Amino acid sequence: MNIATVExxxxxxxxxxxxxxxARLALLLHPSGQVVxxxxxxxxxxxxxxxxxxxxxxxxxxxxxxxVDGHAxxxxxxxxxxRQLFLSPVNTARGAxxxxxxxxxxxxxxxxxxxxxxxxxDLAAAAPPLPVAPRPTIAADFELDLNRNLAALFxxxxxxx
Amino acid sequence: xxxxxxxxxxxxRQRGVRASLIVSETDGLVVDSSLRFDQDGDRVAALAASMYxxxxxxxxxxxxxAVAFLQLDAERGRVCAVGGRSDLVIVVVADPAANVxxxxxxxxxxxxSLE
Numbered sequence: 211m212n213i214a215t216v217e218x219x220x221x222x223x224x225x226x227x228x229x230x231x232x233a234r235l236a237l238l239l240h241p242s243g244q245v246v247x248x249x250x251x252x253x254x255x256x257x258x259x260x261x262x263x264x265x266x267x268x269x270x271x272x273x274x275x276x277x278v279d280g281h282a283x284x285x286x287x288x289x290x291x292x293r294q295l296f297l298s299p300v301n302t303a304r305g306a307x308x309x310x311x312x313x314x315x316x317x318x319x320x321x322x323x324x325x326x327x328x329x330x331x332d333l334a335a336a337a338p339p340l341p342v343a344p345r346p347t348i349a350a351d352f353e354l355d356l357n358r359n360l361a362a363l364f365x366x367x368x369x370x371x
Numbered sequence: 372x373x374x375x376x377x378x379x380x381x382x383x384r385q386r387g388v389r390a391s392l393i394v395s396e397t398d399g400l401v402v403d404s405s406l407r408f409d410q411d412g413d414r415v416a417a418l419a420a421s422m423y424x425x426x427x428x429x430x431x432x433x434x435x436x437a438v439a440f441l442q443l444d445a446e447r448g449r450v451c452a453v454g455g456r457s458d459l460v461i462v463v464v465a466d467p468a469a470n471v472x473x474x475x476x477x478x479x480x481x482x483x484s485l486e
Contacts, residue, residue: 229449318397318398319399320394321399324413
């Protein structure tokens with residue numbers, strides 16, 4: 211199956227998930243609707259539309275869950291006559307994503323859920339940490355910090371600020 | 372407690388049986404289960420339902436009729452499954468040394484009560 215990713219660390223876990231769960235289509239996106247990876251789509255416009263609708267659907271069901279149950283609904287499953295979809299969030303060190311999976315009678319909801327749990331673990335393990343914003347060479351409270359440390363080192367009372 | 376619980380507990384009481392489950396063949400989801408310690412019901416249900424469905428479709432394609440009893444023997448355990456006219460499949464996970472004949476009899480009894 212054709213897989214395209216914006217972030218390379220996503221490709222191997224997503225490919226394994228699609229193969230194991232026998233998914234027809236899969237889409238990994240930011241909650242804002244920005245695509246991270248796709249599998250099985252042939253047209254760019256379909257990916258953009260699916261991303262926008264999946265993000266909207268996730269936001270809607272999450273908000274509905276908060277109203278009804280006090281917590282956002284985590285996963286969404288819809289069974290059509292031929293195809294079914296499973297929409298669920300994935301948490302990684304890079305932040306939260308949403309995964310949309312479309313499958314047919316070749317697979318089942320149970321299989322998709324089972325392999326989705328493995329996808330979550332794989333993505334969490336593969337995600338590189340977010341780059342840390344560089345700190346200034348000399349912190350704003352450098353002098354205060356230095357005085358406090360010197361006072362501690364030499365057993366003095368810290369100078370009043 | 373579902374109406375299936377006494378039937379599942381009777382199956383799990385058999386020597387060597389680790390888990391018994393009622394599973395939806397179409398969805399691969401657990402309807403009810405009786406599990407011993409350290410058994411992942413959701414995983415067993417998804418895989419056993421998939422296996423049973425594949426076996427049923429294969430038997431039909433080969434013009435062998437309906438699947439009566441499915442047994443998978445693996446190195447560290449065995450899976451037995453029976454299904455009837457409904458979407459429900461009864462699945463048992465057992466030790467390799469468990470008495471399959473007895474499990475088979477109990478599974479067919481359970482299937483009769485299910486239908």
